[in-house]
Amino acid sequence: MKKLLYLLLSMTLAFSLAACSGGTKPSSENGESQPPSEASVESEESSDSEMQDESAKPANGAGDTLIAYFSWSGNTEQMAQMIRTETGGDLFEIMPATPYTDDYDALLDVAQQEQRDNARPELAAQVENWDSYDVVFVGYPDWWSDAPMLIYSFLESYDWEGKTLVPFCTSGGSGFGRSLDKLPDSAPEATILEGLHVSGSSVEGAGEDVSDWINSLNLD
Numbered sequence: 001m002k003k004l005l006y007l008l009l010s011m012t013l014a015f016s017l018a019a020c021s022g023g024t025k026p027s028s029e030n031g032e033s034q035p036p037s038e039a040s041v042e043s044e045e046s047s048d049s050e051m052q053d054e055s056a057k058p059a060n061g062a063g064d065t066l067i068a069y070f071s072w073s074g075n076t077e078q079m080a081q082m083i084r085t086e087t088g089g090d091l092f093e094i095m096p097a098t099p100y101t102d103d104y105d106a107l108l109d110v111a112q113q114e115q116r117d118n119a120r121p122e123l124a125a126q127v128e129n130w131d132s133y134d135v136v137f138v139g140y141p142d143w144w145s146d147a148p149m150l151i152y153s154f155l156e157s158y159d160w161e162g163k164t165l166v167p168f169c170t171s172g173g174s175g176f177g178r179s180l181d182k183l184p185d186s187a188p189e190a191t192i193l194e195g196l197h198v199s200g201s202s203v204e205g206a207g208e209d210v211s212d213w214i215n216s217l218n219l220d
């Protein structure tokens with residue numbers, strides 16, 4: 001009976017020693033079979049979010065890019081948002097102090113008259129922290145084969161020295177019209193890069209074009 005007890009005791013001891021002497025790997029080496037510690041979950045989560053941040057990282061660094069746009073019926077605004085997705089820049093809506101009419105036919109006349117007058121409609125607001133931006137995308141719809149006069153009001157309100165201006169435009173088909181030739185007069189010190197025009201009816205599916213265009217600008 002005593003012998004049997006000794007045998008049982010020595011077997012128990014042998015099992016305990018085996019368990020303590022490296023018979024199991026540290027949890028860091030066999031993570032699959034061990035539940036992760038709270039700390040390791042946290043670090044996995046933070047590295048995941050770092051990766052997401054990395055993939056969403058703006059091409060040319062957040063904080064130095066402004067996307068200023070005017071949009072009457074939403075197409076140019078949509079394009080501005082795509083540019084924001086690509087660059088991580090700040091959006092600024094260019095608006096007239098006196099809003100344009102909602103009536104399309106009436107607007108055609110108003111826009112044409114502004115062009116004839118070479119008007120500079122008053123702006124509703126100014127960009128804060130203008131000095132902090134290096135790259136300024138400027139977007140507008142084509143109105144009568146030109147930019148809305150409001151865009152020239154905007155351009156002429158700021159000092160463009162040291163700034164890069166990137167135009168973009170939506171239209172019914174005419175593209176930038178005369179506006180590209182006129183931009184340097186209103187932003188004489190700006191470095192003007194190649195712009196992108198998208199037809200208003202194609203804005204929805206223009207994400208890849210916008211992305212390719214921005215990559216081609218080498219803004220980094």
Ligand SMILES: Cc1cc2nc3c(=O)[nH]c(=O)nc-3n(C[C@H](O)[C@H](O)[C@H](O)COP(=O)(O)O)c2cc1C
Nearest residue numbers: 071072073074075076141144145171172173174200
């Ligand atoms: C007053 C006015 C004038 C326009 N003139 C032209 C034009 O000359 N050529 C053209 O292709 N589209 C013209 N369009 C169409 C707009 O450029 C087009 O619908 C644009 O995508 C609208 O952009 P938005 O939605 O950002 O306002 C005109 C639209 C308006 C309201």
